[in-house]
Amino acid sequence: MSRTRPSRIRRHTPLGRRGRSAAIAGAATLALALTACSGGSGSGSADMGADKNAKISVNLQGDKAKPGQPVKVTLAEDGKLADVTVTDNKGGKLAGKISGDGKSWTSDRAASPGTKYTVEAKDDQSRTAKQEFTTEAAGQVNKVTLAPGNKTTVGVAQPLSIVFDNPVKNKKDVEKHLKVTTSNGTEGSWGWIKDYSGKDRVDWRPKEYWKPGTDVKLAADLNGVNSGDGGGWFVRDYDTEFTIGKNQSVKVNLESKHLTLLQDGKEIKSVAMSAGTPGGEKASWGGVNVLMAKEGTIRMNSETVGLGDSYDKMVDYSMRLTWSGMYAHAAPWNASYFGNTNHSSGCVGMSDADAKWLYDTVQVGDPFVTEGSGHKGNADVGNGYGEWNLSWDQWQAKSALKGNTE
Structure with missing residues (x-):
């Protein structure tokens, strides 16, 4: 949209216009300056000096406008809006729509806190206007x-x-x-x-x-x-x-004391393991727990999960299943229990070789389904990704x- 250069046009303001303009600004209305059409390269025609204005209003104004509401531009007299653009000082733009009668434009989204906006409007007679406003800064920001x-x-x-x-x-x-x-x-x-x-x-x-x-x-x-x-x-x-x-899942069977990897519903490999000791806080969580992260070698300290001084050691091939500390991992110190007894502090332990194989094969987001008796129920839905335990x-x-x- 081109504008007539100020150096090429002389504008004449009738007596009393300054006071009237001040009143209009105070009422949050804008004068749409008539866009001149110049013939040739000489000075503007006489019509270009005429005071022919249209009026619009913007619902947000000043330097402390209230954020969180759409921007609305309204044409206050005859004619229709042809185009409205609202841009911010961060390079963004608020999209919006002109009403069916052409009298108003409303942004699709709300104005953000602490942002300066520039409103530019054009009507069906090629008259244009520009207004700026700034929203109040956020007292508190959420991330x-x-x-x-x-x-x-x-x-x-x-x-x-x-x-x-x-x-x-x-x-x-x-x-x-x-x-x-x-x-x-x-x-x-x-x-x-x-x-x-x-x-x-x-x-x-x-x-x-x-x-x-x-x-x-x-x-x-x-x-x-x-x-x-x-x-x-x-x-x-x-x-x-x-x-x-890939479509794969892990089944932890507390009865057989074996862990099985399935891909597309077919068994790929089953390995001996030992899960949590039944009958108390050291039991494993049951139901569906989703692999949250592959954390590698980490220090596990029982005091951090409310189990006293039961253990404090570096653990390899650690795969997190809950925020509260249930993992699948290598547990060579528990080798005598693999395949015959659930005797851990809640995690699913296996040999170094089997843990490495599983660690290399599984994906974050794979379901680990713990079945059989001896678990302590399902973990809370927020203790990891427990939503799959809900219908x-x-x-x-x-x-x-x-x-x-x-």
Whole structure:
């Protein structure tokens, strides 16, 4: 859109115009300056000096505008809006739509805190206007941690997980701004839970395990969303994408004391192991636990998980299954129990060779399914990725939009 250069046009303001303009500015209305059409390279025509104005108003104004609401531009007299552009000082742009009658334009998203915006409008008579406003800064900012990592390949049980730094009271509003797209239209749902850390968390789980090869993308358009009392504002968007790898799972049989890897439902290999000692806190967690991370060689100290001074040692091929400390790993010190007795402090231990094989084969996001008697029940849903221990109806009920979550 071209503008007439000020050096080529002389504008004449009738008597009293300055006072009238001040009144208009005070009422948050804008004068749309008539765009001149110049014939030839000489000075502008007489019509170009005429005072012919249109008026628009913007709902947000000044240097302390309230964030969290859409920007609305309204044409205050005859004519229709032809184009409206709202840009921010960070290089972003608010998309929006002109109403059916052409009288107003509303942004699709809300204005973000602590941001300067420039509004430029054009009507159907080629008249233009420009206005700026700045929103109040956020008193408190909320941030998120996403899992899995961006552009990673994960197993069929891996949920999309978002942990919030601060509490989220406005769960419905936040969930509305979270969009998951998949390459094959996978059905799934968000569910709000309390993370093991005590923080608010929302996961997106498919109805059934993912299909291998599925591409998954998250667009968390949270910039300008208020998470509620005690949580603060989001001041940026987030996105991530990942791909589903091989269809494989691990079965931990507490009766046979063997661990079995399956790919596409077929048994690949079974190895002897020893799981948690039944009958107390040292028992293993049952149900479905998802491989969260392959941590390699780590120090395991029983005092950090509430088991006193039971152990303190370096452990190889460590594969985390819960936040509370259940792992599958090498446990050569327990070799006499492999295949015959569950006698560990809750983890699934095996020989160095078998642990190395499993560590090299499994993917983060693979389900580990613990079956048989002697476990201590299912871990809390936030103690790792425990959503697969809930029915589909139970999981959907945890959505702020589908269920009863406040």
